[in-house]
Amino acid sequence: MAPTALLSVSDKRGLVPLAEALHRRHGFQLLSSGGTATALEQAGLPVTRVADHTGAPEILGGRVKTLHPRIHGGILARRGDPAHEADLAAQQIAPIDVVVVNLYPFRETVADPAVSWDTAIENIDIGGPTMVRSAAKNHAHVAVLTSPEQYDRVVVALDRPGGIDAGLRRRLALEAFAHTAAYDTAISNWMKGRMNPADSDAGQQDSEEGGAALPWLEAVPLRQTLRYGENPHQQAAWYSAPRRGWGGALQLQGKELSTNNLLDLEAALATVREFGYGTEGSHPAEQPAAVVVKHTNPCGVAVADGVAGALTRALDADRVSAFGGIVALNGSVDAAAARELTSLFLECVVAPGFSPEAREILAGKGNLRLLELAPAAIDAAGRDHVRSILGGVLVQDLDDQPIDPAGWTVATQRPPTAQEQVDLRFVWQLVRHVRSNAIVVARDGQSLGVGAGQMNRVGSARLALEAAGEQARGAVLASDGFFPFDDTVRLAASHGITAVIHPGGSLRDAESIKACDELGLAMLLTGRRHFLH
Numbered sequence: 031m032a033p034t035a036l037l038s039v040s041d042k043r044g045l046v047p048l049a050e051a052l053h054r055r056h057g058f059q060l061l062s063s064g065g066t067a068t069a070l071e072q073a074g075l076p077v078t079r080v081a082d083h084t085g086a087p088e089i090l091g092g093r094v095k096t097l098h099p100r101i102h103g104g105i106l107a108r109r110g111d112p113a114h115e116a117d118l119a120a121q122q123i124a125p126i127d128v129v130v131v132n133l134y135p136f137r138e139t140v141a142d143p144a145v146s147w148d149t150a151i152e153n154i155d156i157g158g159p160t161m162v163r164s165a166a167k168n169h170a171h172v173a174v175l176t177s178p179e180q181y182d183r184v185v186v187a188l189d190r191p192g193g194i195d196a197g198l199r200r201r202l203a204l205e206a207f208a209h210t211a212a213y214d215t216a217i218s219n220w221m222k223g224r225m226n227p228a229d230s231d232a233g234q235q236d237s238e239e240g241g242a243a244l245p246w247l248e249a250v251p252l253r254q255t256l257r258y259g260e261n262p263h264q265q266a267a268w269y270s271a272p273r274r275g276w277g278g279a280l281q282l283q284g285k286e287l288s289t290n291n292l293l294d295l296e297a298a299l300a301t302v303r304e305f306g307y308g309t310e311g312s313h314p315a316e317q318p319a320a321v322v323v324k325h326t327n328p329c330g331v332a333v334a335d336g337v338a339g340a341l342t343r344a345l346d347a348d349r350v351s352a353f354g355g356i357v358a359l360n361g362s363v364d365a366a367a368a369r370e371l372t373s374l375f376l377e378c379v380v381a382p383g384f385s386p387e388a389r390e391i392l393a394g395k396g397n398l399r400l401l402e403l404a405p406a407a408i409d410a411a412g413r414d415h416v417r418s419i420l421g422g423v424l425v426q427d428l429d430d431q432p433i434d435p436a437g438w439t440v441a442t443q444r445p446p447t448a449q450e451q452v453d454l455r456f457v458w459q460l461v462r463h464v465r466s467n468a469i470v471v472a473r474d475g476q477s478l479g480v481g482a483g484q485m486n487r488v489g490s491a492r493l494a495l496e497a498a499g500e501q502a503r504g505a506v507l508a509s510d511g512f513f514p515f516d517d518t519v520r521l522a523a524s525h526g527i528t529a530v531i532h533p534g535g536s537l538r539d540a541e542s543i544k545a546c547d548e549l550g551l552a553m554l555l556t557g558r559r560h561f562l563h
Contacts, residue, residue: 032058032059033056033128034058034059034061034126034128035052035060035126035129036062036105036129037061037070038080038096038131038161039130040132040134041132041177041178042069043178043280044181045069045130045178048181049070051185056188058128060075060078061077062078064095080095081095084101093156096160096161099123101126103123104126105161105168105172106164106167107125126165128173128174128175128184129174130175131165131174132158132176134153134155136150136216136217137271139153140216155213159210159214162206165203166204169203173194173198175202176206177205179254180205182281183198201254204252205252205254205255251269254268254286255267255268257286258289260290268292273410274407275407275408277407278406279407280401280402280403281400282400283393283396283399283400284397294323294378295356295401297328297463298321298358301321301358301460302320304433305318305360307382308360308382308383309361311405311406315360318339319331319340319360320332320341320358320360321344321357322351322355323357323358324351324354324355327463327464327480328463328464330344330345330346330351330477331344331347331460331476332476334475337364338366338370341367341370343476345370354376354377356376359382360381361381361382362385363383364385365387368387368389368392369391371395372392378399378400379399380403414426414427414428429562433455437557438531438555439534444547450552452475453506454508456472456475457470457471457507457508461560462560462562464480464482465562466483466561466563467484467490468480468510468511468560468562469518470507471494471495471497471501471505471506473505478502480493481493481495487509487514487518488518488521491507491509491518491521495525495527503525503526504528505526506529506531507522507527508532510533510559512532512536513542516538516541516542519545523546529553529554530551530553531556532556533558534555534557535557535559
């Protein structure tokens with residue numbers, strides 16, 4: 031008997047390629063309903079409608095479609111169990127081996143504060159979670175897919191000898207239960223936010239106040255289990271809201287993302303967004319920019335007239351450190367940029383888009399992870415920066431306020447030249463994305479040296495200046511915190527730095543200013559610190 035896959039999805043991204051792989055490469059019969067069945071039929075795939083399979087039509091305006099023994103018996107039956115197999119035979123029920131379901135978009139529906147109670151209620155999925163839970167319970171025999179991001183994993187597994195193994199089915203089941211739990215939490219949070227405590231029949235009325243009564247964090251669903259955490263002995267999982275932030279990223283090719291990949295991607299994206307991102311959204315790209323990150327610190331950042339040029343300059347800033355790095359670009363990747371990306375080993379690339387020519391070139395680097403992240407997904411993520419501590423979380427605003435040179439002051443006798451002003455703005459945009467204590471050396475829209483994470487500021491300065499080498503002559507230097515002594519200024523001058531920028535505020539500011547005047551450096555004070563831990 032041919033295996034059967036049941037597909038019923040609201041998010042149709044990747045649906046047709048998955049169904050083609052299931053049917054044409056692996057001989058699955060396709061069982062579906064509603065808009066999913068229509069989409070598959072339009073793609074030329076043979077589909078059995080659920081109503082034809084069960085012999086029962088959809089009723090109650092579509093509220094009841096898949097709640098039928100021929101569906102759930104096929105999903106829940108234990109293979110090899112004589113009693114279960116006898117029941118299937120007696121009722122003429124075929125086993126269902128793969129269940130592909132994602133749920134009605136309840137979160138997206140109630141994100142509109144004006145949504146009515148009745149509209150929200152109609153977007154509560156019943157049949158979908160039931161099929162997901164049935165398949166997850168019977169994961170010993172059934173694979174359950176609840177997100178388009180899982181499709182590639184399953185297709186790759188099917189292409190291997192032995193197909194979808196027990197370990198993958200168990201991981202998919204875990205993600206499925208987390209998915210339905212988060213869905214139910216989102217529903218209960220919304221309902222609590224709309225209930226009127228003074229009205230015993232509040233469930234039938236619309237409150238003027240919407241929103242969740244519990245923190246949004248409780249409703250973040252599991253996106254996927256990860257191979258391991260920062261190290262192989264650490265277990266890890268990725269929780270992400272659909273279509274928000276990285277939850278809205280589309281992985282176009284490459285291996286599964288790891289914990290370290292995601293941390294580095296976050297750092298790279300935050301840095302490249304200093305120069306705007308994409309052509310839409312709240313902050314479109316001001317000029318093409320490229321960022322290369324290693325271990326959450328930028329090792330190369332540059333701007334240019336085009337994405338390919340910015341990428342070349344960012345890589346040239348430190349090609350040794352760039353090996354095995356993460357790249358973020360704020361514009362679409364074209365063929366020229368793609369060719370540059372193939373010039374060395376990289377782990378991941380994120381950008382607003384990739385041209386067909388770029389995709390074809392980068393396909394030759396099959397393990398390279400390509401992520402397409404739309405500006406809308408970034409805007410939807412909000413401005414909370416959340417980090418965990420033992421037994422709790424810390425939530426703060428993102429440090430992403432626009433740079434405002436109008437608020438800076440010249441502290442030295444010599445003001446910066448026009449070119450130094452441009453360079454100082456550029457280097458100040460970078461330094462807040464480097465782990466403290468942070469020092470960055472730059473010139474002409476390109477980072478030249480980065481000193482990160484040292485326990486004293488002059489130590490970070492030595493690293494940045496040594497990395498810049500002779501290129502430090504005529505360059506500028508930024509510090510994320512004030513200079514506690516004049517040693518960093520004097521060291522910078524000895525390497526040829528001509529201007530520096532830092533927040534100011536030290537009791538010994540006068541000593542650093544005096545050293546700059548003595549050595550002919552210009553100094554700007556921003557009045558704003560940018561520690562990053």
